[in-house]
Amino acid sequence: MRKKIVAGNWKMHTNIREGVALASAIDKAVEKSEIKSEIGIIIAPPLTHLSLINQVINDERVCLAAQNCSSESKGAFTGEVSAKMLHSVGVKAVIVGHSERRAYYGETDEILTKKIKSVIENSMLPIFCCGEVLEQREKGIHFELVKSQIENALFGFTSEEYSKIIIAYEPVWAIGTGKTASSAQAQEMHEFIRKTVESKFGKDLAENTTILYGGSVKASNAKELFSQKDVDGGLVGGASLDADEFLEIIKSF
Ligand code: PEP
Numbered sequence: 251m252r253k254k255i256v257a258g259n260w261k262m263h264t265n266i267r268e269g270v271a272l273a274s275a276i277d278k279a280v281e282k283s284e285i286k287s288e289i290g291i292i293i294a295p296p297l298t299h300l301s302l303i304n305q306v307i308n309d310e311r312v313c314l315a316a317q318n319c320s321s322e323s324k325g326a327f328t329g330e331v332s333a334k335m336l337h338s339v340g341v342k343a344v345i346v347g348h349s350e351r352r353a354y355y356g357e358t359d360e361i362l363t364k365k366i367k368s369v370i371e372n373s374m375l376p377i378f379c380c381g382e383v384l385e386q387r388e389k390g391i392h393f394e395l396v397k398s399q400i401e402n403a404l405f406g407f408t409s410e411e412y413s414k415i416i417i418a419y420e421p422v423w424a425i426g427t428g429k430t431a432s433s434a435q436a437q438e439m440h441e442f443i444r445k446t447v448e449s450k451f452g453k454d455l456a457e458n459t460t461i462l463y464g465g466s467v468k469a470s471n472a473k474e475l476f477s478q479k480d481v482d483g484g485l486v487g488g489a490s491l492d493a494d495e496f497l498e499i500i501k502s503f
Pocket of ligand 1: 425427465485486488
């Protein structure tokens with residue numbers, strides 16, 4: 251059965267003191283609350299915080315993720331951090347292909363495939379992001395666009411490799427804008443993504459794929475979004491920086 255997940259993407263927010271405090275608050279709140287056992291909780295702090303935060307997380311249910319990794323495994327790549335390095339500090343999942351990375355750092359599908367491969371080879375879970383910009387939705391080419399992102403980045407993997415991948419559908423027009431896709435829009439696209447996956451990897455793998463929705467998820471809209479048949483949770487940006495709000499989102503299942 252596919253896993254339900256709420257993942258927090260902190261982006262480039264918090265200094266180390268604030269980050270450790272936030273992670274501890276989330277960890278303690280999760281420990282105290284009665285959150286259903288089948289729900290996975292992921293936090294993706296900035297790179298500089300990962301090692302220390304790994305030491306303050308006690309609850310096994312809070313899983314540490316990175317927001318990015320290098321497509322290369324080692325070598326003369328100044329400023330880059332490999333998947334192996336992330337794994338060595340306790341990271342268990344890596345966000346790959348966030349729209350901000352695609353837009354500001356020119357990450358192509360080809361680069362993303364390499365990153366995902368590296369994440370899998372280092373025993374971590376890739377959270378692969380896809381989604382259209384507003385202009386593409388307005389032109390009515392959003393399904394085509396998401397299909398091509400998935401085909402280009404994921405269809406070269408074996409079934410065994412693919413089974414490790416989590417997909418996050420994040421319409422770019424809904425990220426950080428306060429505009430959320432309606433639950434019907436989210437369900438429609440998630441169902442389409444599952445069908446796209448099925449065409450390559452078959453029904454079982456498609457049914458077992460966790461597909462998260464991302465784009466201005468907050469406590470007030472999470473329940474409605476997460477109640478959709480093909481929405482398996484959320485990738486949460488802004489609202490994950492507040493421990494109480496994040497916990498409310500987790501409890502929306
Ligand atoms: C994100 O960063 O992936 C995101 C969805 O951000 P926000 O929730 O702030 O829209």
